Amino acid sequence: MSGTSLDGIDAVLADLSQSGPQLLLASHYLPFDDALKQALLELHHPKQDELHQAQLTGNQLAKMYAAAVAPLLEQSGLPRSEIHAIGCHGQTIRHRPEHGYSLQIGNAALLAELTGIAVVSDFRSRDIAAGGQGAPLVPAFHDRVLRHPDFHRVIVNIGGISNLTDLAPGKAATGFDCGPGNLLMDAWCSRRLGRPYDENGAWAASGNLLPELLERLLADPYFAMPPPKSSGRDLFNIAWLERQLPVGENAANVQATLLELTCRSIVQAILDHCQGATEIYLCGGGAHNRTLRDRLAALLPASTVKTTEALGVDGDFLEATAFAWLAQQALHGKPANLPQVTGAKHPCILGAIYRNQQDAI
Numbered sequence: 001m002s003g004t005s006l007d008g009i010d011a012v013l014a015d016l017s018q019s020g021p022q023l024l025l026a027s028h029y030l031p032f033d034d035a036l037k038q039a040l041l042e043l044h045h046p047k048q049d050e051l052h053q054a055q056l057t058g059n060q061l062a063k064m065y066a067a068a069v070a071p072l073l074e075q076s077g078l079p080r081s082e083i084h085a086i087g088c089h090g091q092t093i094r095h096r097p098e099h100g101y102s103l104q105i106g107n108a109a110l111l112a113e114l115t116g117i118a119v120v121s122d123f124r125s126r127d128i129a130a131g132g133q134g135a136p137l138v139p140a141f142h143d144r145v146l147r148h149p150d151f152h153r154v155i156v157n158i159g160g161i162s163n164l165t166d167l168a169p170g171k172a173a174t175g176f177d178c179g180p181g182n183l184l185m186d187a188w189c190s191r192r193l194g195r196p197y198d199e200n201g202a203w204a205a206s207g208n209l210l211p212e213l214l215e216r217l218l219a220d221p222y223f224a225m226p227p228p229k230s231s232g233r234d235l236f237n238i239a240w241l242e243r244q245l246p247v248g249e250n251a252a253n254v255q256a257t258l259l260e261l262t263c264r265s266i267v268q269a270i271l272d273h274c275q276g277a278t279e280i281y282l283c284g285g286g287a288h289n290r291t292l293r294d295r296l297a298a299l300l301p302a303s304t305v306k307t308t309e310a311l312g313v314d315g316d317f318l319e320a321t322a323f324a325w326l327a328q329q330a331l332h333g334k335p336a337n338l339p340q341v342t343g344a345k346h347p348c349i350l351g352a353i354y355r356n357q358q359d360a361i
């Protein structure tokens with residue numbers, strides 16, 4: 001998995017015949033270097049020669065995905081012939097379901113060639129073809145591993161974009177993208193401090209909230225739009241922020257306001273759409289941000305706010321594990337989208353499969 005934060009690759013080796021924490025056999029994180037991150041950022045916007053550049057960057061990504069697979073085999077001691085498949089989300093460079101597509105690059109054919117392991121990729125297109133958002137796709141997996149029969153849980157994944165899964169007892173799982181997770185905070189931190197992210201939200205905590213700016217940012221129609229809905233860098237990016245930002249604003253105060261924006265958009269989503277939730281579990285990189293966690297807990301006094309580690313699940317690798325499961329669903333010919341989440345007209349088998357000759361059919 002490599003997500004909208006553009007931080008790097010989360011790779012897991014999962015034994016899906018197991019449940020709970022035992023299913024994670026190995027994990028590895030491979031960060032992107034600055035040049036790759038910059039190339040990916042540029043591919044989010046129209047540019048001269050972008051088709052060629054996207055393909056070259058996709059090839060580079062495939063080599064990195066393959067490099068992330070090797071340590072998993074080493075850690076686990078399993079030969080590649082034992083691995084059923086790689087579920088490779090790829091790197092989103094455009095997410096435009098309103099135009100009928102979501103584009104992930106990463107050359108799955110090359111990844112299959114380099115690893116000798118079957119690859120499942122392009123998980124979002126079929127759901128979009130069936131009228132859905134193509135996102136979020138993790139709620140079905142959250143439902144499988146994190147549901148409790150009696151307690152009303154909400155899982156909040158704080159990646160570049162934040163998304164939630166509502167697991168109300170006795171009801172089908174629902175979910176949607178709440179809005180910006182880390183990506184605006186990351187972008188502002190990178191621009192003003194030259195650092196990829198604001199560790200533990202320390203810089204944000206040193207600033208003061210700018211109420212007028214927060215109000216302008218929260219006025220974006222995305223936040224009040226009813227689900228199904230999904231988002232990406234196509235909407236939330238530094239240009240979006242700068243359109244609302246008066247010149248000369250104190251940079252730490254802007255960061256404090258962006259952290260509050262992430263929290264308030266998540267909290268509003270929970271209050272509006274997950275009534276009665278008593279347990280909130282955070283995962284994704286944003287769950288490491290102590291200031292963010294504390295602020296979410298303060299804004300949600302009626303619920304407990306913990307990370308998925310409290311359930312024995314490593315929140316840094318949950319999304320990657322979800323894509324292993326999505327790959328398994330594809331190989332078994334089983335649907336994996338939740339139409340009530342994505343808005344698709346029907347359940348769909350997601351993903352394109354790249355097999356090798358030795359793979360059993």
Ligand SMILES: Nc1ncnc2c1ncn2[C@@H]1O[C@H](COP(=O)(O)OP(=O)(O)O)[C@@H](O)[C@H]1O
Pocket residue numbers: 002003004005006007008158159160161182183186196197198199200201283284285286288289290319
């Ligand atoms: N200690 C930390 N403090 C603050 N933010 C953090 C910390 N660790 C990770 N993050 C944030 O998490 C992001 C990565 O989260 P991730 O779940 O990988 O997102 P994505 O799925 O979009 O790639 C980083 O870009 C950073 O913003």
Ligand SMILES: [Mg+2]
Pocket residue numbers: 002003004005006007008009010
């Ligand atoms: Mg990431």
